Amino acid sequence: MSNSEMNISEMLAEQVQRLFSARIDRDTWVHAEDGELDSDLWQEIEAMGITLALSDENAGGAGLNWADSEPVLRLCGVHAAPVPIGETTIAAWALSRAGLEVPEGVLAISGEIFQLDAQGRLQGQDAQLSWLPVAGHVLVAALREGVTHLCLVSADAGRQQAIDTLDRLPCASMELENVIPLQTAEAPFLDELGLRPHLAALRSMQMAGALARVLDLCVEYANTRVQFDKPIGKFQAIQQMVAELASQAAAAQVAGLYAARQVDAGNASYGAAVAKSLVGRAATRAAAIAHQVFGAIGVTDEHSLHYYTRRLWQWRSEGGSEHWWSERIGRKVLAKDGAHLWQQLTAPIGA
Amino acid sequence: MTSPFSFKPLQLPSSLEPLRLEARAFLAEAAKDWSGWKVGHSWTGFDRDFSREVGKRGWIGMTWPKAYGGHERSGLERYVVVEEMLAVGAPLGAHWFGDRQSGPLLLRLGTEAQRQRFLPLIARGEASFCIGLSEPDSGSDLASLRSRATRVEGGWRLNGRKVWTTNAHLCDFMIGLFRSGGQADTEKHKGLSQFLIDMSASGIEVRPIHDLTGEAHFNEVTFDNVFVPDDMLVGREGDGWAQASGELAFERSQPDRYMSAFPLLPLTIDALREAGTDDRLASRRLGEAVAELAVLREMSLSIVGQLQDGHSPAKEAALVKDLGNLHEQRMPDLVRELLDCPSSIVAADRLSELQAFLVQNVPSFSLRGGTREILRGIIAKGLGLK
Numbered sequence: 001m002s003n004s005e006m007n008i009s010e011m012l013a014e015q016v017q018r019l020f021s022a023r024i025d026r027d028t029w030v031h032a033e034d035g036e037l038d039s040d041l042w043q044e045i046e047a048m049g050i051t052l053a054l055s056d057e058n059a060g061g062a063g064l065n066w067a068d069s070e071p072v073l074r075l076c077g078v079h080a081a082p083v084p085i086g087e088t089t090i091a092a093w094a095l096s097r098a099g100l101e102v103p104e105g106v107l108a109i110s111g112e113i114f115q116l117d118a119q120g121r122l123q124g125q126d127a128q129l130s131w132l133p134v135a136g137h138v139l140v141a142a143l144r145e146g147v148t149h150l151c152l153v154s155a156d157a158g159r160q161q162a163i164d165t166l167d168r169l170p171c172a173s174m175e176l177e178n179v180i181p182l183q184t185a186e187a188p189f190l191d192e193l194g195l196r197p198h199l200a201a202l203r204s205m206q207m208a209g210a211l212a213r214v215l216d217l218c219v220e221y222a223n224t225r226v227q228f229d230k231p232i233g234k235f236q237a238i239q240q241m242v243a244e245l246a247s248q249a250a251a252a253q254v255a256g257l258y259a260a261r262q263v264d265a266g267n268a269s270y271g272a273a274v275a276k277s278l279v280g281r282a283a284t285r286a287a288a289i290a291h292q293v294f295g296a297i298g299v300t301d302e303h304s305l306h307y308y309t310r311r312l313w314q315w316r317s318e319g320g321s322e323h324w325w326s327e328r329i330g331r332k333v334l335a336k337d338g339a340h341l342w343q344q345l346t347a348p349i350g351a
Numbered sequence: 352m353t354s355p356f357s358f359k360p361l362q363l364p365s366s367l368e369p370l371r372l373e374a375r376a377f378l379a380e381a382a383k384d385w386s387g388w389k390v391g392h393s394w395t396g397f398d399r400d401f402s403r404e405v406g407k408r409g410w411i412g413m414t415w416p417k418a419y420g421g422h423e424r425s426g427l428e429r430y431v432v433v434e435e436m437l438a439v440g441a442p443l444g445a446h447w448f449g450d451r452q453s454g455p456l457l458l459r460l461g462t463e464a465q466r467q468r469f470l471p472l473i474a475r476g477e478a479s480f481c482i483g484l485s486e487p488d489s490g491s492d493l494a495s496l497r498s499r500a501t502r503v504e505g506g507w508r509l510n511g512r513k514v515w516t517t518n519a520h521l522c523d524f525m526i527g528l529f530r531s532g533g534q535a536d537t538e539k540h541k542g543l544s545q546f547l548i549d550m551s552a553s554g555i556e557v558r559p560i561h562d563l564t565g566e567a568h569f570n571e572v573t574f575d576n577v578f579v580p581d582d583m584l585v586g587r588e589g590d591g592w593a594q595a596s597g598e599l600a601f602e603r604s605q606p607d608r609y610m611s612a613f614p615l616l617p618l619t620i621d622a623l624r625e626a627g628t629d630d631r632l633a634s635r636r637l638g639e640a641v642a643e644l645a646v647l648r649e650m651s652l653s654i655v656g657q658l659q660d661g662h663s664p665a666k667e668a669a670l671v672k673d674l675g676n677l678h679e680q681r682m683p684d685l686v687r688e689l690l691d692c693p694s695s696i697v698a699a700d701r702l703s704e705l706q707a708f709l710v711q712n713v714p715s716f717s718l719r720g721g722t723r724e725i726l727r728g729i730i731a732k733g734l735g736l737k
């Protein structure tokens with residue numbers, strides 16, 4: 001990473017942090033959970049070029065790699081940003097890598113694999129596509145004769161049906177039948193899992209951010225809530241729980257960045273598997289701890305904690321659950337003899 | 352909000368691969384006849400011959416100056432060798448404490464004469480060190496210790512009792528923390544000093560303490576007017592508390608804080624393959640363990656990098672030890688979940704012996720080097736809990 005890149009990535013993270021702090025609050029969340037995209041906020045985001053961070057410079061992007069962009073994607077979780085920055089950023093990255101044009105507006109990405117027939121028509125379905133109801137376009141990975149392709153379709157190209165999720169953000173199922181994509185290109189940088197690893201990496205980074213905020217909320221609350229004449233943070237039982245939460249949050253942060261580094265090195269599936277397996281389980285434990293620390297107020301609608309814990313519960317299932325990814329790692333490990341495990345763990349990133 | 356943690360990634364350069372392969376080849380040969388029981392001991396296992404072999408290859412004191420018998424190699428080269436050793440459960444105990452803890456302490460704070468005398472011995476695998484901190488009434492509350500060092504002509508007289516001293520019965524030297532002034536009740540952190548103690552000195556008695564496996568690794572060490580000459584004071588008189596705390600920082604977060612049970616996994620994989628068990632539960636549980644290992648290793652590497660850059664990420668190191676201990680303590684139970692382990696210990700069966708040893712040993716993982724509760728207290732304070 002050169003110095004100038006470092007500066008761009010740090011500058012971008014700072015800008016995003018300022019924007020989110022100023023623009024995201026409870027009203028923004030409530031609005032989004034009513035199914036609306038905050039179009040003013042979205043326009044500001046597009047104007048700042050945030051969603052093009054990963055795209056090639058000749059496609060108008062900043063040309064950052066995934067590791068450089070990790071702070072921004074994590075910030076989306078820190079603020080529970082109710083805007084599809086991550087999805088749009090990844091879609092734009094994949095499009096520009098495949099030499100395709102990046103359209104304006106919200107882009108959704110599917111973690112499923114579709115089929116592309118000899119006539120160039122798409123078939124397949126995704127039972128749950130985040131942000132589809134407010135997206136202009138959807139990027140899907142599709143197989144044609146064993147080769148992975150990327151296809152861009154209009155968001156209204158297929159049948160869609162709104163579905164309910166724990167985070168209550170706009171979401172729908174999508175079914176494509178003989179749809180001719182707007183753009184298609186081979187995508188040799190994707191493996192047989194298509195965009196699922198990238199979606200899983202994104203969710204891992206967002207969860208790491210949400211966990212950091214949950215930790216922050218817990219520390220603040222423990223230092224102010226008084227019972228038995230002292231802040232509850234003085235009680236060892238609370239300190240021990242919060243420390244455990246901190247361990248989970250720290251591991252999640254490292255795991256999210258690890259996934260990003262593996263994507264950069266061309267090993268997206270392994271990086272995503274490691275990250276999603278760990279972060280999904282971290283989210284489960286951490287959410288339980290956080291609600292315990294907050295007592296009754298934490299489970300009320302009025303309190304902001306649930307905007308984070310509901311997202312954690314939602315995101316741990318998206319892009320492949322922690323169990324799905326763990327099983328995949330396990331199957332790979334069991335395919336070779338025991339001695340191979342240590343070789344795999346010590347292999348350089350990308351191998 | 353910026354991150355509450357610092358975990359800048361460190362990527363091991365590929366130039367380290369030849370060293371890794373060299374260590375791996377050496378270990379593959381050496382480990383051929385190790386029993387599961389021996390493998391389970393890993394870094395506490397005491398095998399002087401093995402340590403001498405390791406010393407000959409230049410793998411002890413790797414980062415120390417050549418003038419002191421070291422090899423002036425990088426911390427990353429050392430990391431690679433250490434993790435290769437732990438991956439096979441090599442018996443490091445005869446040199447590990449000197450290499451990890453006592454040597455670096457002397458390098459930092461010892462006198463020139465101390466360095467010249469002890470460091471080359473450690474590096475050759477000839478001198479073993481034990482750590483004399485704990486006492487019967489001072490465990491977690493280490494600063495409350497009462498063993499005394501009294502000034503006498505030309506040196507000090509030591510009196511008192513150390514306990515849980517790993518391998519004291521086999522070691523040549525101890526670095527012991529004693530109260531050289533001040534009162535345990537009123538001035539806890541003041542007046543503690545560290546001494547380099549020759550374990551063959553008269554007045555020292557080492558009594559084994561049998562542990563629940565039936566073996567005796569740790570000991571009670573009593574000091575009855577043991578004379579220590581002036582030049583065996585380590586660092587400054589009265590600075591022992593800060594020195595010992597700094598020394599503990601070397602101990603936390605290293606790969607030995609999450610790899611103690613690692614050798615179980617390859618054996619489990621082979622057993623599952625042999626049994627033809629290809630079920631989803633086994634895959635999921637193994638996958639979880641592998642994901643944890645991958646992330647723990649990234650965290651541990653990051654801390655090595657930060658220490659090399661001159662930072663002291665205390666909170667992060669405590670986090671890694673806590674997570675690492677949880678991981679390594681779970682491993683024997685994972686084996687019980689996935690394999691039909693017999694309720695007896697099958698002689699000469701590596702997996703069975705290793706499993707049996709670890710089931711009984713894992714409780715100690717979150718005690719040694721600071722208990723889980725003490726570490727979580729450090730983390731909570733580091734986060735600003737009042």
Ligand SMILES: Cc1cc2nc3c(=O)[nH]c(=O)nc-3n(C[C@H](O)[C@H](O)[C@H](O)COP(=O)(O)OP(=O)(O)OC[C@H]3O[C@@H](n4cnc5c(N)ncnc54)[C@H](O)[C@@H]3O)c2cc1C
Binds near residue numbers: 236
């Ligand atoms: C295998 C093994 C090897 C060891 N080797 C060495 C060695 O070589 N040299 C050496 O000096 N020591 C050694 N030790 C000792 C080890 O460092 C101590 O066991 C450890 O520091 C805990 O002290 P303790 O056993 O006296 O437990 P205690 O301090 O009595 O603690 C008992 C329980 O109370 C908890 N507790 C205590 N204080 C607090 C608090 N303030 N808040 C919350 N909980 C608390 C502890 O976490 C623990 O759960 C070894 C221990 C083991 C198990």
